[in-house]
Every structure is written in C-alpha cells, then in structure tokens.
Amino acid sequence: MRLGEILAFGDRVKRHAALAPVARKIDHEPHAVLAARRHVEGGLGEWISEHPGRNFTPLCEPREGHGEPISPQFRAVVSLTFSRAAVGSTNPAKVEAVRRALARLAPGCETVAVDVPSGIxxxxxxxxxxxxxxxxxxxxxxxxxxxxxxxxxxxxxxLDGDRAWLTAHVVAVTREGSIGEAAWGRMLLPRAAAKRLRAGEELGDVIDDLFGAKESKRQSGAIGLLTDGFVSRTDAFADLVAMACASFLHPDLY
Structure with missing residues (x-):
C-alpha cells in the first residue's frame, strides 16, 4: 500500500519531511509500526499537488475533531501491532495514560493492569x-x-540542595525484548515539599497534605494540583507512553 492511499483520515497530515519515511515504511516494512497521525491544518492538498504521480485513494473521509473513528484498513496500516498491553500498576492515572496513548498508536489493543513491585x-x-x-x-x-x-x-x-524537582520515567518492554524509554522534563516542587521528601515522606502524601486533597496520586497528581488542572498526571504520563513507543514506531532509526 502506498502513502497516497492512506493520507485521508481524521487528523490531516502535516509535515512534508515526515511523509517520505512513512511512505518508505509502508512500502518496505509493512509489519513496522507507523505514526502517520500529524495534527494539521491543510498540507494534504499541497502534498498531492507536489506529487502528481502518486495515487490518492482515501480510506476514510476527513472528520472534524481528532479523527476517531478511523477505518479498519487505515488501522491495519498505521497502527502498532500490539494486541495486548500490560501496565505495571493498578493506579488509575497510570492505567488511563497507557490506554489513552495506545488508543491512538495501537487501536483495538487490550490494556490490562497488574499490581507489581517497583523494587525501589x-x-x-x-x-x-x-x-x-x-x-x-x-x-x-x-x-x-x-x-x-x-x-x-x-x-x-x-533532590537539588534545598529544592526538589518532580520527574517521571516510562519504560516499555516487548515480548521480543525490545525496550523503549522516555523521561519527563523536571518541574520544581514547593520548598515545603522538598524538605519533607528529604525527611523520607512520599510525595503523594505531602501534596495531599499541602492541598487538603486525598489520594491525589491516583488522580491528577502533584502536577495537576500545582498547575491548577492545566496538566494532569495522566496527561504527562500519556505523552511519555507515546514517546517511549518511538523506537517501536521507527525501528530503522533506533
């Protein structure tokens, strides 16, 4: 299947630089994971006009919003081939983050949550x-x-002197042994939190106390409370899950 045959979908394609490698993957790596979703305004017609020799047969009609649902044919071409994914936690914020990311990267993938130790x-x-x-x-x-x-x-x-920074990591491991990783940019925590972390308290408990919240780590988290809901823990982790899949999406580059 050629690139021109998959260009019409809910989120229209944006970056021209991304089109060539996507086409190469479709032509030569049909089993590989493809990330063809690019948020755009325009770009599609421009690409077609610049590539008049390519066939263009839309698989589904463009749709307002975020482009769901997409056609089964399109899913077969552009999605990860995972059918079942596990999350090493039963924390609702973490589980929802994985589900949200895989809904875009691996449509139809079942997500199961298991309570496992971190060992740390x-x-x-x-x-x-x-x-x-x-x-x-x-x-x-x-x-x-x-x-x-x-x-x-x-x-x-x-910990950094009398300050503390919030951080997060996501690691993805496949059955074949491939590993994908992503780390979140740091966010400065309140000095009161830093002092209590040094004393051995857990961040979730400290944040709950500072904000008068309960079990915030299973909801919006410290990041959600500190940004007044602009960014939630699920939001941040969902982005990291997608980033951790980069090496699966582009195995030829990793």
Whole structure:
C-alpha cells in the first residue's frame, strides 16, 4: 500500500519531511509500526499537488475533531501491532495514560493492569532510581501477563540542595525484548515539599497534605494540583507512553 492511499483520515497530515519515511515504511516494512497521525491544518492538498504521480485513494473521509473513528484498513496500516498491553500498576492515572496513548498508536489493543513491585521503595529520589523502578514494573508486568508489550510508569523526585524537582520515567518492554524509554522534563516542587521528601515522606502524601486533597496520586497528581488542572498526571504520563513507543514506531532509526 502506498502513502497516497492512506493520507485521508481524521487528523490531516502535516509535515512534508515526515511523509517520505512513512511512505518508505509502508512500502518496505509493512509489519513496522507507523505514526502517520500529524495534527494539521491543510498540507494534504499541497502534498498531492507536489506529487502528481502518486495515487490518492482515501480510506476514510476527513472528520472534524481528532479523527476517531478511523477505518479498519487505515488501522491495519498505521497502527502498532500490539494486541495486548500490560501496565505495571493498578493506579488509575497510570492505567488511563497507557490506554489513552495506545488508543491512538495501537487501536483495538487490550490494556490490562497488574499490581507489581517497583523494587525501589515508595519514593525514588533520583533519575536513576526512577528509571530502575519503571523498568522493573515493565518487566514484572510482562512476565505476569505474557502481553505483547508492558509499560512501567514511575514518578520520582530529584533532590537539588534545598529544592526538589518532580520527574517521571516510562519504560516499555516487548515480548521480543525490545525496550523503549522516555523521561519527563523536571518541574520544581514547593520548598515545603522538598524538605519533607528529604525527611523520607512520599510525595503523594505531602501534596495531599499541602492541598487538603486525598489520594491525589491516583488522580491528577502533584502536577495537576500545582498547575491548577492545566496538566494532569495522566496527561504527562500519556505523552511519555507515546514517546517511549518511538523506537517501536521507527525501528530503522533506533
């Protein structure tokens, strides 16, 4: 199947630079994962006019909004081939993050949540420990479920003098042994939180106390409360899950 045959879908294609590698994957790597969703305004007609020799047969009509649903034929071409994914946590915010990302990257993929240990304690306090926890969760979830891919999502903090930074890591492990990773940019935490983290308290408990919340880590999290809901824990983790899939989407580049 050629690129021109998949260009019409809910989210129209944007970057011309991205079109050639997508076409190459379709032509030469039909089993590979493709990320053809690009948020656009225009671009499609421009691409067609610049490539008059390519066939253009839409598989589904463009649609307002985010482009769901898309046709089964389009899904078969552009989605990850995972049919079952495991999440190494039963935390609703983390589970929803994986579901949200895979709804776009692997439509139809079943997501199962399992409670597995991180092996690093309740509150990792550096980048290395946070990554280690995410990797341990992913591997344990894969072993427990036998899924096609498993995701470990781990939040942590980085201590820096009298300050502390919020961080997060996501590690994805496939049944074949491939690993994808992503880390979130740091967010400065309140000094009151930093002091209590140093004393051994868990961030979720500290944030609950500061905001008068309950179980915030299972909902919007510290990031949601500190940004007044502009970014939630699920939002941040969903982006990281998608980023962790980059090496699966473009195996020829990794």
């Amino acid at each position: 304690g309740a509150m990792p306090l550096d980048e290395s420990a946070t990554r280690e926890g995410a990797l341990a969760r992913a591997r344990a979830a894969l072993d427990r479920t036998g899924a096609d891919v498993a995701f470990g999502l781990e939040g942590g903090a980085v």
